Amino acid sequence: MTNLKSPKVLVVDDDEDACYLLQVALTTAGFQVITAENGRDTLAVLETERPDIILLDLNLPDIDGIALCRRIHDCYAALPPPILMITGTKDDRLVNEAFEAQVTDFITKPVNFTILKNRIKRILREQETLKKLETVNLKLTKISQTDSLTNLANRHHFQIIFFQEWARSIREQQSLGLLLCDLDAFKQYNDHYGHLSGDACLQQFAAILKASVNRITDLVARFGGEEFIILLPNTDTSGIRKIDNRLRQQLADAAILHGNSRVDKLLTYSAGGIAIIPHQNLLPNDLIGLADRALYKAKANGRNCTVMASGTAGSS
Structure with a gap:
């Protein structure tokens, strides 16, 4: 269950200054922040951490953000965390490719921190709703398959x-x-x-x-x-x-x-x-x-x- 009082945000950006500003802004807004500089570090972090949302730069030194998005989804058998991609591109082809890779949403550079904070909150609310729906669907599926008296298969x-x-x-x-x-x-x-x-x-x-x-x-x-x-x-x-x-x-x-x-x-x-x-x-x-x-x-x-x-x- 996502802790909406203090959600965990993984910031992936190789620009130290940009990463620092994001970390300060998000921490001030009440988020827990962990960081990674590149794709390799991100995958290493995901082995031990379960962020509530990932803030991902499109351009990384070792692997591009779209390819990393695909890798992130491969890491999770269950519902993966939403990915908010940071980009300065206006290339529709890249945007479409990113959505096909299951990027949740975009935010453009230069980042407006007020918009960023509210967009993260909106995405987390939607994610929480999805989790609740998934739980309800699992319960309904079990009910439809189970004999109510004996709890055996019907x-x-x-x-x-x-x-x-x-x-x-x-x-x-x-x-x-x-x-x-x-x-x-x-x-x-x-x-x-x-x-x-x-x-x-x-x-x-x-x-x-x-x-x-x-x-x-x-x-x-x-x-x-x-x-x-x-x-x-x-x-x-x-x-x-x-x-x-x-x-x-x-x-x-x-x-x-x-x-x-x-x-x-x-x-x-x-x-x-x-x-x-x-x-x-x-x-x-x-x-x-x-x-x-x-x-x-x-x-x-x-x-x-x-x-x-x-x-x-x-x-x-």
Whole structure:
């Protein structure tokens, strides 16, 4: 967050007198000032400092201001600091080139310090607004991708990632795994304990699901109601069984009471799994359909078990 009471300005100018006057004027106006004489020094400063704005002379001895502007933007993966370029040029071609290099604005020589001070303040206000908008957009993106109850990925986000992994698995001819889980007798759980306790149970199971996977590429999502799905790229049938066994052990260790359960009055789940190497003649939703039919068989087999659908499994 930019500290608007004392923003940090990096002044880049090889003219000692001009640099000194800028430093005095900006310090008097309440800014923190750091300086650099050339492009090399500027890049060195940026390794340890994060200025709120850079005041950059167009003409430098080792690298021109436009090229340095590009280098500065390359230094930042996130939002780079705004760059206010000082120039005496009236060459429209250079001005256009500078804007293409993402210079924020210009101020002309000789510098009017009152205009400079107010222009810096305006740019910093705009930058602060951009940061706030970026934060809001990130939050909105997360909300749009997340199930509000369990904080897992929602079904919509799962579908997006699933289709991406499907296409990648076709290209690389790698096995893609799914494990579709459904809590056993969950309607009876809600009837017995109430919906608030049911929500808490879903949250607890979601946390156990998330703890059962450990690769960044694995995705756990709430598929709907008490149904959850795990996407497992580069995973074969044996890999899915390992995840399933770990999940069952963690759920048993949690010992979530379920008065209507057939198994020691504890919460259990049924699951359908599948792992295949996708191909052009198979649609992504076909894989979900196969996992769903396997889940149905697990329910028919008495619940608290996992059925693996048949498929051509690749290697993990």
